[in-house]
Amino acid sequence: xxxxxxxxxxxxxxxxxxxxxxxxxxxxxxxxxxxxxxxxxxxxxxxxxxxxxxxxxxxxxxxxxxxxxxxxxxxxxxxxxxxxxxxxxxxxxxxxxxxxxxxxxxxxxxxx
Amino acid sequence: xxxxxxxxxxxxxxxxxxxxxxxxxxxxxxxxxxxxxxxxxxxxxxxxxxxxxxxxxxxxxxxxxxxxxxxxxxxxxxxxxxxxxxxxxxxxxxxxxxxxxxxxxxxxxxxxxx
Numbered sequence: 001x002x003x004x005x006x007x008x009x010x011x012x013x014x015x016x017x018x019x020x021x022x023x024x025x026x027x028x029x030x031x032x033x034x035x036x037x038x039x040x041x042x043x044x045x046x047x048x049x050x051x052x053x054x055x056x057x058x059x060x061x062x063x064x065x066x067x068x069x070x071x072x073x074x075x076x077x078x079x080x081x082x083x084x085x086x087x088x089x090x091x092x093x094x095x096x097x098x099x100x101x102x103x104x105x106x107x108x109x110x111x112x
Numbered sequence: 113x114x115x116x117x118x119x120x121x122x123x124x125x126x127x128x129x130x131x132x133x134x135x136x137x138x139x140x141x142x143x144x145x146x147x148x149x150x151x152x153x154x155x156x157x158x159x160x161x162x163x164x165x166x167x168x169x170x171x172x173x174x175x176x177x178x179x180x181x182x183x184x185x186x187x188x189x190x191x192x193x194x195x196x197x198x199x200x201x202x203x204x205x206x207x208x209x210x211x212x213x214x215x216x217x218x219x220x221x222x223x224x225x226x
Contacts, residue, residue, distance in 0.1 A: 031212060041151075041201060043216040056213050088155060094212065100147060101214060103157035 003027050004104035006091050012110045013081055020077045021107045023091030030096060031055075032074035034066060037088040037106070049074050081111045114139045116206050118217035125194045126225050132179075133189045133220045135204030143209030146180070146187045151219075152200040160202070163187065165209075191222075199224045 004025045013019055025032065033056075034046040047066040048056035054066070063079045078085060088108050092101040115138045125131035137146070148160040163171045163180050171178050175192045191198055204217040 033213075035214075041219050043203065043214075045213040045215075048212060050212075056211065058213075090157060092157075100145075100159050100162050102159070103149075106155045106157075108155075 004091055004093055004102050006089075006104040006107050008107060009105060010108050010110075012112065014112055015081055015083060017081050018077070018079045019081060019109070020075055021089055021091075021109070023074045023076070023104055025072055025091075025093040025102070025104075027093060027095070027102065028072075029093035029102075030071065031094045032068065033092040033094075033101060034074065034076050035090040035092065035103075037090060039087070043090070047074075047076075078109075081109075083111050085109060086111045114141070114144075114206050114208065114215050116204055116215050116217040118204055118220050120220045121218070122221045122223070124223045124225060125191070127194055127196060129194055130190060130192045131194055131222065133191075133202050133204075133222065135187045135189070135217055137185050137187065137204075137206050139185070139206065139208075141208055141210065145207040145209070146178075147205040147207065147214070148176070148178070148187075148189045149203045149205060149216075150198075150200045151203065152197075157203075161189065194224050196224050196226060198222060 031050045033048045037043045049068045052068045065077045068074045088106045091104040094101045144165045146163045150158045161173045179188045201219045205214045
C-alpha cells in the first residue's frame with residue numbers, strides 16, 4: 001500500500017556510467033517531482049511533470065533526463081555520472097499544483 | 113526569487129518540554145503556502161503542518177502549531193510536549209501559488225534529550 005515508491009533505494013556506481021531511478025505513485029496524483037538532497041541536507045527541486053508534461057525544469061545538467069511514461073510514473077535517467085551527482089534523490093507527487101507534496105523514501109546514489 | 117531561511121542549524125529540547133523552530137522567508141507574492149516537513153534518520157520526508165497565506169488563523173496539528181506572521185514573513189514551528197520520536201531534521205518550505213515547486217530552507221536538526 002506504498003503511496004510513492006522509488007527503486008532502487010541504494011545505488012552505487014562508477015563515474016561515467018548511466019543509471020536510472022524509477023518512481024511510481026498509486027495515489028492518482030496529477031503532478032510528480034524530482035528533488036535532489038545534497039550532502040549538507042539541502043533539498044532542491046529538479047523537475048516537475050503534470051499529466052506527463054514537463055512543467056518545471058530547473059538548472060540541471062543535460063545529463064539528467066526525466067521521463068514520464070504515464071501519470072503514475074516519473075523516472076530519472078542520468079548519463080555519464082560524476083562524483084558530484086552523489087546525493088539522495090527524492091520523488092514526490094501531489095494531487096493538484098497547490099496541494100502538499102508526498103515524498104517517496106529517497107534513493108541514495110553514490111558515485112565512486 | 114523566493115528564499116527560505118532557517119537560522120538555527122541545531123536545537124535541543126528536553127523530553128516533555130516545548131521548543132520553537134524559526135523560519136523566515138522572502139517573497140513579493142501574496143498567494144503562497146508554507147509547510148514544515150520532518151525528516152527522521154530513516155530519511156523519509158513527512159509533512160508536519162501546512163499554512164495557507166490567506167488564512168490568518170495559525171495552523172495546529174496535535175502537538176504541532178505554527179506562529180504565522182505574514183507581515184514579518186515569519187513562520188515558526190512550535191512543538192509541545194516533545195517526545196523522543198520528534199528527533200529529526202525539520203525543513204521549512206515555501207510554495208508559490210503560481211508555480212508548484214517547493215523551496216526549502218536549510219533545515220534545523222532537533223535533538224530530544226530524555
